[in-house]
Amino acid sequence: MWQPILFCLFAAGFFGFSGYRFLRLYRLAKTQTGKAPARFNRIPERLIQTFINVIGQKAVLQKPGIGILHTLIFWGFLIITIGTMEQFVSTLIPGFNFEFLGQPTYVSLLFIQDLFTSFVLLAVLGALYRRIVLKPKHLGQSSDAFWVLAFTGSLMVSIFLMNASHLLATAPWYELAMPMSRRVAGVMGLLNLGTDAYETMAIIFKWIHMTLVMGFAAYIPTSKHLHIVAAGPNTFLMNLDRAKPMSTINFEDESITQYGAAKNTDLSWKDALDYFSCTECGRCQELCPAWNTEKPLSPKKLILDLKHQLFDKKSGEPIIGKEVTEDVIWACTSCRACEVACPVFIEHTDKIFDIRRNLVMMESKFPAEVQSVFKNMETNGTPWAFAAAERANWAQGLEIKTLAENPQYDVLLWVGCAGSYDERNKKVMKAFVNILNKSSVKFAILGTEETCTGDSARRIGNEYLFQTLAKINVENLNRYNVKRIVTACPHCFNTIKNEYKDFGGNYEVFHHSEFISKLLSEGKLNPTKSQPATVTYHDSCYLGRWNNVYDQPRDSIAKLPGIKMAEMKHNRDQSMCCGAGGGRMWMEETIGRRVNVVRTEEGLETGAQVIASACPFCMTMITDGVKTKEKTDSVKVLDIAELVSDSLTN
Amino acid sequence: MNIYVCIKQVPDTETKIKLSPDSTGIDTTGIKWIVSPYDEFAIEEALRLKEKNAGSLVTVIAAGPARVVEALRTALAMGADNAIHVEIAETADNFFTAKSLAAALKKEAKVDIVYFGKEAIDDGAGQTAQLTAALMDLPCVTVALNVEYSADKIKAKREVEGGAFEMIEATLPVVIAAQKGMNEPRYASLPNIMKAKKKEVKAYKESDLGVSSADQKIKLKNFQLPPPKQPGKKVEGDAATAAKALVQLLHTEAKVI
Numbered sequence: 067m068w069q070p071i072l073f074c075l076f077a078a079g080f081f082g083f084s085g086y087r088f089l090r091l092y093r094l095a096k097t098q099t100g101k102a103p104a105r106f107n108r109i110p111e112r113l114i115q116t117f118i119n120v121i122g123q124k125a126v127l128q129k130p131g132i133g134i135l136h137t138l139i140f141w142g143f144l145i146i147t148i149g150t151m152e153q154f155v156s157t158l159i160p161g162f163n164f165e166f167l168g169q170p171t172y173v174s175l176l177f178i179q180d181l182f183t184s185f186v187l188l189a190v191l192g193a194l195y196r197r198i199v200l201k202p203k204h205l206g207q208s209s210d211a212f213w214v215l216a217f218t219g220s221l222m223v224s225i226f227l228m229n230a231s232h233l234l235a236t237a238p239w240y241e242l243a244m245p246m247s248r249r250v251a252g253v254m255g256l257l258n259l260g261t262d263a264y265e266t267m268a269i270i271f272k273w274i275h276m277t278l279v280m281g282f283a284a285y286i287p288t289s290k291h292l293h294i295v296a297a298g299p300n301t302f303l304m305n306l307d308r309a310k311p312m313s314t315i316n317f318e319d320e321s322i323t324q325y326g327a328a329k330n331t332d333l334s335w336k337d338a339l340d341y342f343s344c345t346e347c348g349r350c351q352e353l354c355p356a357w358n359t360e361k362p363l364s365p366k367k368l369i370l371d372l373k374h375q376l377f378d379k380k381s382g383e384p385i386i387g388k389e390v391t392e393d394v395i396w397a398c399t400s401c402r403a404c405e406v407a408c409p410v411f412i413e414h415t416d417k418i419f420d421i422r423r424n425l426v427m428m429e430s431k432f433p434a435e436v437q438s439v440f441k442n443m444e445t446n447g448t449p450w451a452f453a454a455a456e457r458a459n460w461a462q463g464l465e466i467k468t469l470a471e472n473p474q475y476d477v478l479l480w481v482g483c484a485g486s487y488d489e490r491n492k493k494v495m496k497a498f499v500n501i502l503n504k505s506s507v508k509f510a511i512l513g514t515e516e517t518c519t520g521d522s523a524r525r526i527g528n529e530y531l532f533q534t535l536a537k538i539n540v541e542n543l544n545r546y547n548v549k550r551i552v553t554a555c556p557h558c559f560n561t562i563k564n565e566y567k568d569f570g571g572n573y574e575v576f577h578h579s580e581f582i583s584k585l586l587s588e589g590k591l592n593p594t595k596s597q598p599a600t601v602t603y604h605d606s607c608y609l610g611r612w613n614n615v616y617d618q619p620r621d622s623i624a625k626l627p628g629i630k631m632a633e634m635k636h637n638r639d640q641s642m643c644c645g646a647g648g649g650r651m652w653m654e655e656t657i658g659r660r661v662n663v664v665r666t667e668e669g670l671e672t673g674a675q676v677i678a679s680a681c682p683f684c685m686t687m688i689t690d691g692v693k694t695k696e697k698t699d700s701v702k703v704l705d706i707a708e709l710v711s712d713s714l715t716n
Numbered sequence: 717m718n719i720y721v722c723i724k725q726v727p728d729t730e731t732k733i734k735l736s737p738d739s740t741g742i743d744t745t746g747i748k749w750i751v752s753p754y755d756e757f758a759i760e761e762a763l764r765l766k767e768k769n770a771g772s773l774v775t776v777i778a779a780g781p782a783r784v785v786e787a788l789r790t791a792l793a794m795g796a797d798n799a800i801h802v803e804i805a806e807t808a809d810n811f812f813t814a815k816s817l818a819a820a821l822k823k824e825a826k827v828d829i830v831y832f833g834k835e836a837i838d839d840g841a842g843q844t845a846q847l848t849a850a851l852m853d854l855p856c857v858t859v860a861l862n863v864e865y866s867a868d869k870i871k872a873k874r875e876v877e878g879g880a881f882e883m884i885e886a887t888l889p890v891v892i893a894a895q896k897g898m899n900e901p902r903y904a905s906l907p908n909i910m911k912a913k914k915k916e917v918k919a920y921k922e923s924d925l926g927v928s929s930a931d932q933k934i935k936l937k938n939f940q941l942p943p944p945k946q947p948g949k950k951v952e953g954d955a956a957t958a959a960k961a962l963v964q965l966l967h968t969e970a971k972v973i
Contacts, residue, residue: 317910
């Protein structure tokens with residue numbers, strides 16, 4: 067009779083304490099009152115994604131090795147929990163078990179549980195080996211991790227000892243369904259302690275197991291193991307599309323007095339759920355171009371610092387402080403490698419953008435060199451110091467019509483500031499114009515009516531400036547009733563395609579890599595001139611990770627005669643940023659190694675004679691990298707438009 | 717303290733200047749207008765002084781056509797408290813402008829410091845500060861780099877010809893014309909931009925100030941664009957021959973020696 071009473075006391079104590087701690091987390095999350103993204107739509111898709119990524123462990127298995135270990139532990143947890151439930155109920159109602167489900171079912175259940183108990187134990191040993199011996203750099207040191215593994219391992223050991231004692235004491239009919247426990251029983255049986263002693267031991271180990279389970283439940287809320295509760299919901303609330311427009315602030319709404327996040331409480335409950343989901347696996351940090359070049363930003367540490375700020379009830383204090391410094395926030399290139407790598411769908415860039423918005427718009431704090439960029443964008447609609455009136459000068463002599471001249475056209479060529487003003491990128495624009503002409507595409511430009519899309523302003527945090535520019539562009543595009551747009555700049559591409567919707571701009575937008583790939587596959591281009599060279603293609607973040615355009619540029623290059631392709635160590639989803647995204651193009655890089663040089667080194671390692679890019683910012687950064695490495699004689703940096711244009715003969 | 721800043725709206729630095737059809741001025745169509753950069757140093761200095769002296773007010777004044785109100789809004793967004801628009805013709809010369817500004821300033825109850833930029837980047841005359849000071853009978857420190865303030869006087873470091881500096885003391889009220897290097901002008905915060913949109917701008921007409929086009933001393937007759945810049949020339953050869961060739965070129969082509 068003592069068992070049900072003691073169980074009730076234990077359960078009330080442990081689960082009560084655990085529940086109280088979870089309630090506190092809920093209340094803490096609710097103190098974050100910023101606007102959360104709308105994520106309660108498209109429920110069937112969300113359920114499917116949750117199933118694939120939680121039960122199916124898809125995102126976790128992006129890293130196969132540790133992914134498999136995690137999957138074993140996770141599946142083991144699900145299966146063994148059935149046994150734990152049985153154990154709890156049987157403690158309250160002696161003699162209860164799942165045998166009523168039918169003997170075959172029960173036997174299968176026991177067998178699977180027995181098997182997974184050993185799998186989990188092996189996986190825990192594997193994980194310990196990884197943490198103690200292999201020590202991957204991105205993983206870091208964590209006593210919490212050892213506690214979690216110790217808990218998990220002890221749970222499995224206690225199950226085996228309990229089962230083995232039980233088998234020795236009662237030799238039940240389902241004994242054969244538990245081959246692993248039988249092995250343990252074989253060893254324990256050597257002690258020859260007698261049935262009564264084994265029965266007592268079974269009870270002792272059961273209680274050890276139950277106490278560990280309950281203790282674990284109480285331990286979880288402040289541990290990284292909290293992910294077992296938070297990661298599921300966070301997966302359900304993930305950003306379903308690859309494209310992710312930044313949130314639009316309504317400046318007309320006079321009730322908004324705080325723009326961006328100054329304090330933890332200015333972030334949203336979804337941000338809090340992100341922190342709760344973090345397992346500290348470090349996959350974000352492993353691919354972060356800032357972290358990998360000795361900047362103070364680690365996406366993992368940022369999430370943990372924000373979590374600690376929330377836990378330490380420092381909600382009223384500014385986010386920027388000793389841990390989250392301004393340098394941390396400005397180091398981000400918004401390449402999104404962290405988000406794509408995250409197995410629990412944490413969205414790091416949202417937080418960085420929100421913190422930047424406060425710094426820029428509320429406090430006017432940003433790297434000093436950015437001020438002239440803002441001013442250039444304000445007065446001349448370009449980050450570079452050039453007159454708006456000179457925007458179309460690059461096209462002199464090319465006989466390109468502007469929309470004001472009311473031409474017949476199929477597609478608007480969005481030139482962008484780089485194509486208009488930057489000497490190197492003007493050449494790219496001319497190469498693309500050559501491609502369009504050779505394939506008889508009717509196109510036109512806005513000329514001096516085009517202005518900067520505002521991408522850099524928005525990513526730096528100057529939403530107000532961005533919206534000023536966005537409204538001018540949308541107004542012009544809609545006035546001319548523009549339907550289709552092609553641009554050679556992934557930043558313009560992403561902004562017009564995904565972010566102008568909020569301002570009434572809905573267009574069919576192509577990046578020139580998509581457009582060229584289409585022209586090639588439709589046979590409208592005839593690349594015949596052989597360019598014998600090995601080419602490695604550098605992924606632009608705003609093309610790749612932000613818009614999932616990986617294949618088209620590669621396909622186009624591969625179709626050119628004479629060219630061999632080589633991939634860099636980091637490519638596609640794992641590609642490394644050139645260092646210019648997120649407005650970093652306009653900031654000095656004073657800490658650590660230079661991102662563009664490190665990326666260029668990866669390009670040079672392939673032995674390619676050409677590093678191909680599809681973005682004007684990447685072009686600038688990689689070209690600088692090649693200069694720094696003193697390889698300008700042997701390695702060329704070319705846009706895919708130039709590669710294609712050069713292979714056209716007539 | 718009652719702090720005033722006189723600012724000028726000028727064409728953006730990237731503007732390609734075109735002449736008006738009769739060549740008496742420039743064609744202003746399509747020009748992007750900005751606050752003259754030296755005036756931004758003046759505004760920043762005024763704001764910093766205000767922040768150090770609780771209860772101070774910064775008032776910005778601009779003379780010119782209706783469009784200069786935009787420049788006043790820019791200054792308000794940076795943090796100025798009040799703005800005064802002195803409505804005079806686009807073509808007003810330095811004296812006319814200074815007389816209008818002085819008249820507007822004289823209408824104020826108390827003036828402690830009046831800031832200017834050392835010159836406007838369009839005509840580059842660098843006269844308005846001094847003329848205004850003279851018309852108000854105030855001391856004037858031009859090309860000021862660094863100013864120390866005390867209750868009734870200032871001590872200013874100013875740039876003089878030849879890269880030298882001099883220190884000048886003056887009693888308040890005083891006119892100070894700012895040189896680049898005095899500070900780094902701030903970028904307006906959004907709440908201030910929003911507030912600036914709603915602030916009232918006081919306006920004076922010529923008749924309010926007792927000025928008229930009769931005060932104009934300069935008549936502009938014939939503007940000309942500078943000759944286009946010639947491409948650079950590389951002087952080849954060893955040091956001795958190159959030096960000889962260079963001297964020859966400086967003498968015959970550039971006509972500087």
